[in-house]
Amino acid sequence: MNHYLQYCKPSLSSALMSIGLDKTYHRAQGQYLYYKDSHGGEKAVLDLLGGYGAVLLGHNDPALKQRAIELLQADTPMHHQFSIRSGAGGLAEKLQPLLKKETGWPDDFRCAYTSTGAESVEIAIKHSEMIRGHKLDLLSQQSERALEQAALAWEQGEEVSLSLSEEQTQAHPTLQGASRDKLLAYIRDYNANVLQQPPVFIALNHAFHGKLTTSIQLTHGAMYRQPFRRLGLRTEFASIAQLDALCRGEEAWIALPELLLPKKTKSGWQLAGVPVPRVAAVLAEPVQGEGGVYVLTESDAEVLHRVRDKLGCPLIADEVQSGSGRCGSLLAGSQIGLKPDYVVLSKALGAGLSKLGVVAIRSGQYADGFDILQSSTFAEDEMSCQLAAAYLDRLFEEEGRVLAKVRDLGELLLGALKGLHHRYPDVIKDIRGKGLLLGIEFHSQENAPAHLIRTSAYQGALGYLLTGHLLNEYGIRVAPPASAGSVLRIEPTILLTQPQIDELLYALDRVCLAMRYQDTGFLMHF
Numbered sequence: 001m002n003h004y005l006q007y008c009k010p011s012l013s014s015a016l017m018s019i020g021l022d023k024t025y026h027r028a029q030g031q032y033l034y035y036k037d038s039h040g041g042e043k044a045v046l047d048l049l050g051g052y053g054a055v056l057l058g059h060n061d062p063a064l065k066q067r068a069i070e071l072l073q074a075d076t077p078m079h080h081q082f083s084i085r086s087g088a089g090g091l092a093e094k095l096q097p098l099l100k101k102e103t104g105w106p107d108d109f110r111c112a113y114t115s116t117g118a119e120s121v122e123i124a125i126k127h128s129e130m131i132r133g134h135k136l137d138l139l140s141q142q143s144e145r146a147l148e149q150a151a152l153a154w155e156q157g158e159e160v161s162l163s164l165s166e167e168q169t170q171a172h173p174t175l176q177g178a179s180r181d182k183l184l185a186y187i188r189d190y191n192a193n194v195l196q197q198p199p200v201f202i203a204l205n206h207a208f209h210g211k212l213t214t215s216i217q218l219t220h221g222a223m224y225r226q227p228f229r230r231l232g233l234r235t236e237f238a239s240i241a242q243l244d245a246l247c248r249g250e251e252a253w254i255a256l257p258e259l260l261l262p263k264k265t266k267s268g269w270q271l272a273g274v275p276v277p278r279v280a281a282v283l284a285e286p287v288q289g290e291g292g293v294y295v296l297t298e299s300d301a302e303v304l305h306r307v308r309d310k311l312g313c314p315l316i317a318d319e320v321q322s323g324s325g326r327c328g329s330l331l332a333g334s335q336i337g338l339k340p341d342y343v344v345l346s347k348a349l350g351a352g353l354s355k356l357g358v359v360a361i362r363s364g365q366y367a368d369g370f371d372i373l374q375s376s377t378f379a380e381d382e383m384s385c386q387l388a389a390a391y392l393d394r395l396f397e398e399e400g401r402v403l404a405k406v407r408d409l410g411e412l413l414l415g416a417l418k419g420l421h422h423r424y425p426d427v428i429k430d431i432r433g434k435g436l437l438l439g440i441e442f443h444s445q446e447n448a449p450a451h452l453i454r455t456s457a458y459q460g461a462l463g464y465l466l467t468g469h470l471l472n473e474y475g476i477r478v479a480p481p482a483s484a485g486s487v488l489r490i491e492p493t494i495l496l497t498q499p500q501i502d503e504l505l506y507a508l509d510r511v512c513l514a515m516r517y518q519d520t521g522f523l524m525h526f
């Protein structure tokens with residue numbers, strides 16, 4: 001612990017100490033993590049965080065662990081870049097029918113591998129910009145051709161002046177009555193500028209897509225994004241209602257530029273406006289985890305499809321957390337009819353034992369040569385790919401027994417938490433989630449009579465206070481999503497039992513009671 005504090009995470013370690021979360025876990029099995037108390041005795045903690053979504057079957061699942069041992073004992077080549085890699089190919093093949101079924105697309109998917117969620121998101125957006133770049137290159141050629149044709153025609157004596165719409169005159173006042181050369185130079189420059197504009201990405205309010213230098217700009221939580229805002233990527237955050245308004249043409253909160261192309265029509269030369277793809281991609285998490293556990297609906301999915309069509313860009317489903325079985329299907333989006341062009345998976349797909357991410361891109365939208373431009377030393381490593389394949393087999397064996405269990409357990413837990421909400425409507429604001437990705441939102445305590453409760457609410461730390469209490473008093477591990485301090489996120493494994501749900505409910509009941517009566521002493525006692 002001291003070394004961690006000194007050499008790795010000084011600020012975080014101090015924060016963990018202040019709320020009693022400074023445990024060092026030395027063993028993990030199934031639903032439990034174990035630490036030694038101050039007397040050296042082993043204490044078990046019921047882990048309802050599941051590695052923030054990376055562990056669905058339980059810690060160190062025996063069969064998957066056995067698979068990892070077999071691979072090691074067979075001296076399996078783990079890192080053999082620049083060869084035909086059977087693990088990566090086999091996993092991609094296994095994913096094909098599953099992705100087709102759950103997205104509803106008949107296309108094959110091309111799979112790009114990575115090691116983490118954020119890296120996967122970055123690969124997805126990099127690919128979307130490559131596709132946008134191809135479209136811009138074509139438009140650039142079109143623009144050059146149109147300008148050449150116009151120049152030629154005018155050299156041959158045709159009328160130079162263009163008839164401009166009122167809008168065009170307002171937008172380009174210097175064009176009215178300009179000479180031929182000035183006109184052509186202006187249009188060439190203007191088009192070059194438009195084609196040079198960097199891409200814009202659209203992400204939803206409360207989005208979380210990672211913390212690397214690019215993906216952090218797609219993450220809504222200002223605390224994480226703001227310090228790095230000068231680094232680049234332009235993102236527009238929007239609600240589904242705003243996206244809907246954009247599709248209906250009721251709101252134009254994003255500037256969509258047009259190229260100017262001289263075009264000969266029956267009534268002479270005119271300046272045609274040709275839309276330029278400015279937005280490279282729209283990103284959405286079917287169930288947001290880090291942002292506070294918000295669930296998209298079927299009608300939200302339809303809006304996302306419409307905005308994708310209007311903007312002519314891919315829809316990227318970030319299923320890093322919600323996917324890989326966490327919500328009861330490979331893709332949480334399949335439960336709301338979401339048809340993404342790219343699917344991003346990571347976390348649980350690594351079977352709780354390895355680090356792996358996959359970006360699956362519809363083959364019809366795949367940029368030729370992207371696989372040569374994109375690579376990483378650890379991507380496609382045999383251990384991760386083989387474990388992910390074994391994990392998928394587990395999810396889908398016996399007609400998807402594991403997935404059915406996730407759905408059933410999720411319903412059971414959701415029902416139990418809704419019962420708690422019913423008993424404490426003054427304390428709990430909302431219960432939401434899907435499958436085994438659930439959230440409890442507490443009412444704001446910013447006006448709470450008890451000083452400490454009020455202060456922690458102000459600092460966005462109420463959830464952390466409760467987390468420390470639940471861990472130390474009841475041996476239950478949950479945590480707030482980093483961007484939603486008044487929410488508790490619950491991500492159990494499929495091993496969860498009814499007695500454990502009762503245990504959780506008992507502990508939460510006591511917490512709600514303490515909040516109702518503002519019993520700071522009780523909440524701080526650990």
Ligand code: F0G
Nearest residue numbers: 116117118208209210289290318320321
């Ligand atoms: N996308 C989503 C939807 C995520 O939930 C996460 C991580 C990432 C991308 C980034 O993945 O951490 O492997 O780079 N979510 C964690 C959380 C941090 O708290 O939910 P990563």
